[in-house]
Amino acid sequence: xxxxxxxxxxxxxxxxxxxxxxxxxxxxxxxxxxxxxxxxxxxxxxxxxxxxxxxxxxxxxxxxxxxxxxxxxxxxxxxxxxxxxxxxxxxxxxxxxxxxxxxxxxxxxxxxxxxxxxxxxxxxxxxxxxxxxxxxxxxxxxxxxxxxxxxxxxxxxxxxxxxxxxxxxxxxxxxxxxxxxxxxxxxxxxxxxxxxxxxxxxxxxxxxxxxxxxxxxxxxxxxxxxxxxxxxxxxxxxxxxxxxxxxxxxxxxxxxxxxxxxxxxxxxxxxxxxxxxxxxxxxxxxxxxxxxxxxxxxxxxxxxxxxxxxxxxxxxxxxxxxxxxxxxxxxxxxxxxxxxxxxxxxxxxxxxxxxxxxxxxxxxxxxxxxxxxxxxxxxxxxxxxxxxxxxxxxxxxxxxxxxxxxxxxxxxxxxxxxxxxxxxxxxxxxxxxxxxxxxxxxxxxxxxxxxxxxxxxxxxxxxxxxxxxx
Amino acid sequence: xxxxxxxxxxxxxxxxxxxxxxxxxxxxxxxxxxxxxxxxxxxxxxxxxxxxxxxxxxxxxxxxxxxxxxxxxxxxxxxxxxxxxxxxxxxxxxxxxxxxxxxxxxxxxxxxxxxxxxxxxxxxxxxxxxxxxxxxxxxxxxxxxxxxxxxxxxxxxxxxxxxxxxxxxxxxxxxxxxxxxxxxxxxxxxxxxxxxxxxxxxxxxxxxxxxxxxxxxxxxxxxxxxxxxxxxxxxxxxxxxxxxxxxxxxxxxxxxxxxxxxxxxxxxxxxxxxxxxxxxxxxxxxxxxxxxxxxxxxxxxxxxxxxxxxxxxxxxxxxxxxxxxxxxxxxxxxxxxxxxxxxxxxxxxxxxxxxxxxxxxxxxxxxxxxxxxxxxxxxxxxxxxxxxxxxxxxxxxxxxxxxxxxxxxxxxxxxxxxxxxxxxxxxxxxxxxxxxxxxxxxxxxxxxxxxxxxxxxxxxxxxxxxxxxx
Numbered sequence: 001x002x003x004x005x006x007x008x009x010x011x012x013x014x015x016x017x018x019x020x021x022x023x024x025x026x027x028x029x030x031x032x033x034x035x036x037x038x039x040x041x042x043x044x045x046x047x048x049x050x051x052x053x054x055x056x057x058x059x060x061x062x063x064x065x066x067x068x069x070x071x072x073x074x075x076x077x078x079x080x081x082x083x084x085x086x087x088x089x090x091x092x093x094x095x096x097x098x099x100x101x102x103x104x105x106x107x108x109x110x111x112x113x114x115x116x117x118x119x120x121x122x123x124x125x126x127x128x129x130x131x132x133x134x135x136x137x138x139x140x141x142x143x144x145x146x147x148x149x150x151x152x153x154x155x156x157x158x159x160x161x162x163x164x165x166x167x168x169x170x171x172x173x174x175x176x177x178x179x180x181x182x183x184x185x186x187x188x189x190x191x192x193x194x195x196x197x198x199x200x201x202x203x204x205x206x207x208x209x210x211x212x213x214x215x216x217x218x219x220x221x222x223x224x225x226x227x228x229x230x231x232x233x234x235x236x237x238x239x240x241x242x243x244x245x246x247x248x249x250x251x252x253x254x255x256x257x258x259x260x261x262x263x264x265x266x267x268x269x270x271x272x273x274x275x276x277x278x279x280x281x282x283x284x285x286x287x288x289x290x291x292x293x294x295x296x297x298x299x300x301x302x303x304x305x306x307x308x309x310x311x312x313x314x315x316x317x318x319x320x321x322x323x324x325x326x327x328x329x330x331x332x333x334x335x336x337x338x339x340x341x342x343x344x345x346x347x348x349x350x351x352x353x354x355x356x357x358x359x360x361x362x363x364x365x366x367x368x369x370x371x372x373x374x375x376x377x378x379x380x381x382x383x384x385x386x387x388x389x390x391x392x393x394x395x396x397x398x399x400x401x402x403x404x405x406x407x408x409x410x411x412x413x414x415x416x417x418x419x420x421x422x423x424x425x426x427x428x429x430x431x432x433x434x435x436x437x438x439x440x441x442x443x444x445x446x447x448x449x450x451x452x453x454x455x456x457x458x459x460x461x462x463x464x465x466x467x468x469x470x
Numbered sequence: 471x472x473x474x475x476x477x478x479x480x481x482x483x484x485x486x487x488x489x490x491x492x493x494x495x496x497x498x499x500x501x502x503x504x505x506x507x508x509x510x511x512x513x514x515x516x517x518x519x520x521x522x523x524x525x526x527x528x529x530x531x532x533x534x535x536x537x538x539x540x541x542x543x544x545x546x547x548x549x550x551x552x553x554x555x556x557x558x559x560x561x562x563x564x565x566x567x568x569x570x571x572x573x574x575x576x577x578x579x580x581x582x583x584x585x586x587x588x589x590x591x592x593x594x595x596x597x598x599x600x601x602x603x604x605x606x607x608x609x610x611x612x613x614x615x616x617x618x619x620x621x622x623x624x625x626x627x628x629x630x631x632x633x634x635x636x637x638x639x640x641x642x643x644x645x646x647x648x649x650x651x652x653x654x655x656x657x658x659x660x661x662x663x664x665x666x667x668x669x670x671x672x673x674x675x676x677x678x679x680x681x682x683x684x685x686x687x688x689x690x691x692x693x694x695x696x697x698x699x700x701x702x703x704x705x706x707x708x709x710x711x712x713x714x715x716x717x718x719x720x721x722x723x724x725x726x727x728x729x730x731x732x733x734x735x736x737x738x739x740x741x742x743x744x745x746x747x748x749x750x751x752x753x754x755x756x757x758x759x760x761x762x763x764x765x766x767x768x769x770x771x772x773x774x775x776x777x778x779x780x781x782x783x784x785x786x787x788x789x790x791x792x793x794x795x796x797x798x799x800x801x802x803x804x805x806x807x808x809x810x811x812x813x814x815x816x817x818x819x820x821x822x823x824x825x826x827x828x829x830x831x832x833x834x835x836x837x838x839x840x841x842x843x844x845x846x847x848x849x850x851x852x853x854x855x856x857x858x859x860x861x862x863x864x865x866x867x868x869x870x871x872x873x874x875x876x877x878x879x880x881x882x883x884x885x886x887x888x889x890x891x892x893x894x895x896x897x898x899x900x901x902x903x904x905x906x907x908x909x910x911x912x913x914x915x916x917x918x919x920x921x922x923x924x925x926x927x928x929x930x931x932x933x934x935x936x937x938x939x940x
Contacts, residue, residue: 194771198668301664 012356015040015155015172017140018179021116022321022338024123026176029072029346031132038170039127040138040157042179046121057206058243058251059119060087060111060230060332063425068339071346073126080122085244086110091229092389097280101229102389102398106405106416109423110228111332113243115251119335137161140179142169143188146316153316155185174356175317178338181305181326186319193312202302202328202379206255209240209293211284213248222248224284232385233278239386240278252281255386261299270294302328304375309364315357320345325371330381331421337374340425341367369430377421377433397443404439414439482826485510485625485642487610488649491586492791492808494593496646499542499816501602508640509597510608510627512649516591527676528713528721529589530557530581530700530802533895538809541816543596550592555714556580561699562859567750571699572859572868576875576886579893580698581802583713585721589805607631610649612639613658616786623786625658644826645787648808651775651796656789663782672772672798672849676725679710679763681754683718692718694754702855703748709856710748722751725856731769740764772798774845779834785827790815795841800851801891807844810895811837839900847891847903867913874909884909 014030016023019041027039043049061084069077088110089103104111127134135157142156156169177185190197213222225231227244238256245251264270271290275282282290305326311318321338344367348359388394404414415424417439420432427435484500486493489511497509531554539547558580559573574581597604605627612626626639647655660667683692695701697714708726715721734740741760745752752760775796781788791808814837818829858864874884885894887909890902897905 194671194773196668196670198666198670200666200668201664303664 012036012173013038013152013171014174014176015170016176016178017155017185018042018177018183018321018323019120019124019134019136020178020180020321021120021123021335022342023176023178024120024127025068025072025339025342026178026320026345027132027134028076028123028126028130029342030176031130032072033346033349035174038133038135038172040140040155041134041136042139042160042184043136044161045134045136046117046124057116057208057253057329058113058245059116059335060243061114061119062111062332062336062422064333064340065336067425068336068343071343076126079126080119081112083118083122083246084112084114085227085246086112087230087243088228089230090385090389091226091231093231093233093278093280094390095277095279099226103402104418105423106402106408106419109419111230111422113227113230113245115245116335135159140184140188141167143175143185143192143317145192145312146314153312153314155188173316174360177317177319177323178321179323181303181322183319183323185317186307186323189312189317189319196306196308198304198306200304202304202382203257203259204255204302204328204382205258205261205299206253206302207261207293207297207299209252209254209285209297210289211242211250211252211281212289223250224248225250232389233281234386234389235277236387238277240281241385242281252285255382264294267291267294304328304379306372306375308368310367311360311364315360318345318360318363325375327375327378328382329378330385331374331378333374333378333421337371337429370428373429373433374421377417377429393447397447400443400446401439482506482643483508483622483641484644484646485640486646486648487625487655488512488647488653488791488793489590489594489604489606490648490650490791491590491593491805492812493646493648494590494597495538495542495809495812496648496790496815497602497604498546498593498596498600499812500646501600502542503816503819505644508603508605508642510610510625511604511606512609512630512654513606514631515604515606516587516594527586527678527723527799528583528715529586529805530713531584531589532581532802532806532892534803534810535806537895538806538813541813546596549596550589551582553588553592553716554582554584555697555716556582557700557713558698559700560855560859561696561701563701563703563748563750564860565747565749569696573872574888575893576872576878576889579889581700581892583697583700583715585715586805605629610654610658611637613645613655613662613787615662615782616784623784625655643786644830647787647789647793648791649793651773651792653789653793655787656777656793659782659787659789666776666778668774668776670774672774672852673727673729674725674772674798674852675728675731675769676723676772677731677763677767677769679722679724679755679767680759681712681720681722681751682759693720694718695720702859703751704856704859705747706857708747710751711855712751722755725852734764737761737764774798774849776842776845778838780837781830781834785830788815788830788833795845797845797848798852799848800855801844801848803844803848803891806892807841807899840898843899843903844891847887847899863917867917870913870916871909 012035014035014037016027016037016039019039023039027037031037066077066081069080088105088108089101092100092102137160138157139160140155141158144154146153152171152173153175154169154171155175156167158167175185177183177189179185189195211224214224223244225242231242231250233240238254238260240252240254242250242252264273271287274290303326305322307319307324310324320341322334324341325337327334327337345359345363348362348366349356352358352362401416405416405419408414415435417432417436420427420435421429482505484505484507486497486507486509489509493509497507501507536547536551539550558575558578559571562570562572607630608627609630610625611628614624616623622641622643623645624639624641625645626637628637647653647659649655659665681694684694693714695712701712701720703710708724708730710722710724712720712722734743741757744760773796775792777789777794780794790811792804795807797804797807815829815833818832818836819826822828822832871886875886875889878884885905887902887906890897890905891899
């Protein structure tokens with residue numbers, strides 16, 4: 001097949017709203033296919049400003065994210081993946097500071113820690129080497145859908161860097177909304193169509209904390225904790241997590257229901273709460289830093305967003321990433337799923353021979369079940385991380401699950417859920433849920449069967465002893 | 471108890487956004503309690519403008535609506551109820567124009583037809599006799615929640631009747647958002663709090679039609695159809711309904727999935743579709759009027775909206791009516807439920823000894839289950855109206871249900887669902903669903919039991935015959 005024809009859709013204009021992770025990858029992907037791409041971003045160019053967001057949660061890049069990066073550009077993927085820190089498992093910290101490792105994969109597979117802003121900057125750097133036009137400080141104020149056959153949709157922006165806040169109108173063949181959970185493009189699009197929409201706040205807040213690199217010259221490593229694990233301090237209804245950064249530091253996040261944090265009303269209470277629940281982390285973070293965190297760091301809220309359909313009826317506009325499906329961060333799949341959105345859409349464009357309208361329309365139908373599935377999995381995984389990881393029932397189950405997983409393909413098919421979601425980009429999220437349902441029923445049978453056997457054996461023994469005594 | 475103290479909360483300011491049905495009743499209710507009320511409306515004063523909405527669905531006032539009107543003002547309720555037309559049942563029209571009556575109540579109870587704009591005008595007329603301040607042409611552009619203890623929330627409006635679109639800011643102790651499914655107040659409120667929100671478009675459109683009063687002097691009645699029924703032409707996946715107006719006319723509504731109306735692409739096709747499906751209605755409406763309807767009447771969409779919580783965390787603002795829970799119109803409960811919202815809130819204010827903050831906060835907790843329940847019932851009732859009303863299974867069930875309902879209280883408790891929802895304002899919507907679940911199981915047992923008995927009897931007879939033959 002002629003590469004020139006199949007992969008190049010010359011100079012149809014694509015406007016992308018949002019230069020976050022998904023918007024950047026979408027821009028690179030459309031550009032690689034020969035579209036003329038303009039990328040709009042509400043904020044200033046991050047390379048020109050200091051990043052002091054204080055609400056980042058380190059990302060865990062896994063198979064789906066990597067596959068999408070490679071789909072767009074193999075060499076780019078390699079350049080980016082140089083900066084990741086592999087995490088082979090969870091490291092569970094108990095109240096006394098004892099650490100237990102629980103591997104993620106069956107054969108040493110790892111998910112990979114990377115700082116969100118850093119990854120965003122990597123993608124923007126890639127964009128600078130293309131002819132993608134990037135307009136920072138552009139605030140979307142209006143969207144007008146196409147009227148009639150030949151017309152194309154329009155977007156109006158205010159350039160906030162200009163003194164007189166001049167508005168400019170742009171016309172595109174296709175528009176991608178990738179401007180996050182609070183998407184302004186989505187709000188505008190909703191005015192022109194019947195779009196189902198739901199937003200649900202999960203009763204949980206999060207605060208960012210920081211473990212510095214080691215200062216001691218004696219240390220072999222610059223890391224104060226094992227960098228190749230995702231550290232978790234599970235405390236049933238709240239938890240602390242920590243992910244390593246390349247410089248030896250760890251970005252930590254404290255998650256709790258709002259009532260827990262609102263029940264703490266002074267810096268002293270906060271420090272004493274922290275010391276009691278996360279003793280070893282308290283030692284690493286230090287009291288001064290903890291006080292600053294309590295007094296100055298913002299509390300983030302967790303929001304689930306879902307829309308349907310993802311595309312406009314005329315097939316000219318589409319929502320990708322958090323703008324379409326913002327999920328809670330507990331499966332580490334938000335970015336991976338957003339990247340997979342981009343790959344799925346690009347493959348559809350190829351499949352439809354470059355007919356973008358047709359691809360946008362098919363996307364909703366094809367992607368809905370998978371996006372619903374991962375949003376649900378992400379929510380369910382909070383209970384696993386904060387609570388179940390310490391239960392005997394869970395640990396036994398995980399052990400059987402892993403054992404069966406290692407035997408997969410020999411006599412039967414068995415793939416643990418975590419493996420399907422994080423390491424098997426060839427299994428759709430919705431399939432993963434279906435397969436897990438079957439496997440879960442089987443595991444239940446084994447576990448309850450074992451318990452019943454124990455109970456029956458005990459009963460028989462009891463009766464025998466009672467018989468001997470009488 | 472001193473009426474002066476218990477019922478009068480002197481001159482605390484209440485701002486109400488939206489002078490539709492629920493906003494007007496809320497204004498009258500707060501005013502009756504001694505609050506200083508300002509009512510804002512985006513549209514012009516309806517008494518000054520011709521109503522040509524063309525998207526009205528006649529309302530069916532029933533027990534909950536009447537109770538709320540009476541709660542606010544007994545005499546007002548009587549003045550309004552003079553204008554209603556009681557509907558004792560459904561009148562089912564088959565394809566040949568044969569009509570069958572199905573009574574709503576067990577003892578002749580009726581729901582009551584009234585024109586939406588007319589009812590709105592009645593309430594505004596009541597308001598004119600109070601010192602409630604009504605500001606038409608006021609478009610809400612900003613809401614600012616209270617900061618700190620003593621401050622009160624602010625709203626900024628643009629007076630669209632003024633040439634230079636001057637904006638004015640108002641300060642209130644309490645704010646009620648009653649500006650409908652597309653509530654602007656809700657949008658503003660959401661910016662200040664974590665509010666769950668969902669909107670779901672039901673795949674269905676509606677078009678308003680009109681049956682004129684009788685022109686013939688010979689007719690005993692000015693009505694071309696029995697006015698004391700809600701007329702239904704159920705056609706499985708689409709339907710026509712008609713409700714009487716005082717002047718002898720009927721307001722009709724055609725409901726169908728979007729694919730049905732979009733499959734009709736010319737006036738001729740529309741007329742032939744209508745003639746085929748609704749022959750008797752076609753004769754009454756007339757071809758010329760049907761053509762005008764097809765060519766000029768807008769197609770309405772059906773939207774379900776739900777929020778949680780209904781109040782702001784500081785207890786200063788609340789959402790009532792469609793702004794909080796827009797439902798589909800198939801149980802005739804949208805307005806009744808909105809009016810019940812007002813009564814529920816007012817009774818809470820009394821219960822809390824005039825502490826509005828406390829009442830707003832309790833409202834969410836108390837009202838949630840009932841609002842979820844009626845939204846679900848409204849959606850389910852489409853299937854009943856458009857389809858089930860013609861099935862033998864349904865008709866048999868309804869007959870047993872009615873029979874048991876008539877015996878209610880003698881040997882057991884039994885109240886048909888429709889009666890609980892429409893005629894029993896003392897039964898909460900959520901209770902109605904619970905009771906119906908129990909009754910439904912019992913009816914299933916009777917119906918399946920009967921079928922099994924018939925089957926077994928037939929089997930025995932068959933075996934006997936076979937035995938005789940061999």
